[in-house]
Amino acid sequence: xxxxxxxxxxxxxxxPGVYLMHNNRDEIIYVGKAISLKNRVRQYFQSSRNKTAKIxxxxxxxxxxxxxLTDSELEALVLExxxxxxxxxxxxxxxxxxxxxxxxxxTIWEDFPRLLFSxxxxxDGRSRYFGPYTSAGxxxxxxxxxxxxxxxxxxxxxxxxxxxxxxxCLNYHIHQxxxxxxxxxxxxxxxxxxxxxxxxxxxxxEPLLKSLEDKMYDASEKMEFEKAIEYRExxxxxxxxxxxxxxxxxxxxxxGYGKSHGRCGGPGVLYQGRKDDRxxxxxxxxxxxxxxxxxxxxxxxxxxxxxxxxxxxSVAPVSH
Numbered sequence: 001x002x003x004x005x006x007x008x009x010x011x012x013x014x015x016p017g018v019y020l021m022h023n024n025r026d027e028i029i030y031v032g033k034a035i036s037l038k039n040r041v042r043q044y045f046q047s048s049r050n051k052t053a054k055i056x057x058x059x060x061x062x063x064x065x066x067x068x069l070t071d072s073e074l075e076a077l078v079l080e081x082x083x084x085x086x087x088x089x090x091x092x093x094x095x096x097x098x099x100x101x102x103x104x105x106x107t108i109w110e111d112f113p114r115l116l117f118s119x120x121x122x123x124d125g126r127s128r129y130f131g132p133y134t135s136a137g138x139x140x141x142x143x144x145x146x147x148x149x150x151x152x153x154x155x156x157x158x159x160x161x162x163x164x165x166x167x168x169c170l171n172y173h174i175h176q177x178x179x180x181x182x183x184x185x186x187x188x189x190x191x192x193x194x195x196x197x198x199x200x201x202x203x204x205x206e207p208l209l210k211s212l213e214d215k216m217y218d219a220s221e222k223m224e225f226e227k228a229i230e231y232r233e234x235x236x237x238x239x240x241x242x243x244x245x246x247x248x249x250x251x252x253x254x255x256g257y258g259k260s261h262g263r264c265g266g267p268g269v270l271y272q273g274r275k276d277d278r279x280x281x282x283x284x285x286x287x288x289x290x291x292x293x294x295x296x297x298x299x300x301x302x303x304x305x306x307x308x309x310x311x312x313x314s315v316a317p318v319s320h
Contacts, residue, residue: 003063003064005045005064008064008065009041009042009045012037012038012041012042012067013037013038013069014036014037014038014039015036015037015038015069015070016033016034016035016036016037016069016070016071016072016073016075016076017033017034017037017067017068017069017070017076018031018032018033018034018067018068018070018076018079018080018083019031019032019033019034019037019040019041019065019066019067019068020065020066020067020068020083020087021044021058021062021065021089021091022062022063022064022065022066023061023062023063024061024063027090028083028087028089029058029061029062029089029090029091030058030062030089030090030091030092031080031083031084031087031089031092032080033073033076033077033079033080034076035073035076037067037069041065041067044059044062045059054091058091074132074134077101077132077134078101078132081101081132101119101131101132101133101134102117102118102119102131102132102133102135102136102138102139103118103119103121103129103130103131103132103133103139104116104117104118104129104130104131104133104139104142104143104201105117105118105121105127105128105129106127106128106129106130106194106198106201107126107127108126108127108128109126109127110159111159111160111187112153112159112160112180112187112190112191113152113191113194114152114153114154115143115146115152115197115201117136117139117140117143128198130201130202142201142241145234145237145238145241146197146200146201147171147176147177148176148234149196149197149200149208149234149238150193150194150196150197150200151171151175151176151177151178151193152177152193152194152197153171153177153178153180153181154169154171154177155169155181157181159180159181160180160183160187162181163180163181163182163183164181164182164183165181166181168181168182168184169181172184178190178193196208200238203242205238205241205242208238209235209238209239209242212231212234212235212238213231213235215231216228216231216232216235219231
């Protein structure tokens, strides 16, 4: 069964996801992400003078494509990153090296842990990562807000070994650190504050919002208006972050795989016990021996490299 390009372009959904371009040897030559797969993938095959020579060359080598639907643009970003690192497509110039999207790294093994900007996520069991974020600026904005709220240290001092060896840094004087380097805060108090920062990064905003609102009203009643304004600004900043991160209730997920009418089905999603058939189809034109052998491996590797969830069950077809 031949891949009918025009027909497959008509079937593309207006949903976020990742697309994979293949040449006539079944090699993945390009991986991209899109807010709308329908609009983005079609652009490659439309006549336009704005295409670079490199894109024109790539399009000339496309024999067929497949796509994976995601729940959001952020999931598409994560999946694109992982697929590029795995397959190293010829026409992907970014993400082939060790650079990747930014994360916030929590050094939970330390007595006085820190929150750091990181582009390298090591699954060593010693750190906890939050993200990825769409830009380095988004990470820095989040860290700046967290330091104002929870006063987490930013220094590289080895604590408690180096306690009292140097004077406290500027962050202590501008009220963005409680100076554990001087022993001004106990390990237990610091870790309690750090736990609050982790809850914030994990999307638990309600306790913080209530606390800031109470402090704002309390300062206002005491006629400490500058402090009340400070709390109000922090409250608004947290609300903005919460709105950006707000998501509907996450559905129960599974990793599924199956074949129908010559196509291979990818990751599935269960919404209150029913399958959302829009999730994750792989467009495979018929399927020769090589493609069939690779289908299940690719589906499972693709799902497992997505950082947003790990399925509890994998479902695969059984040949009779």
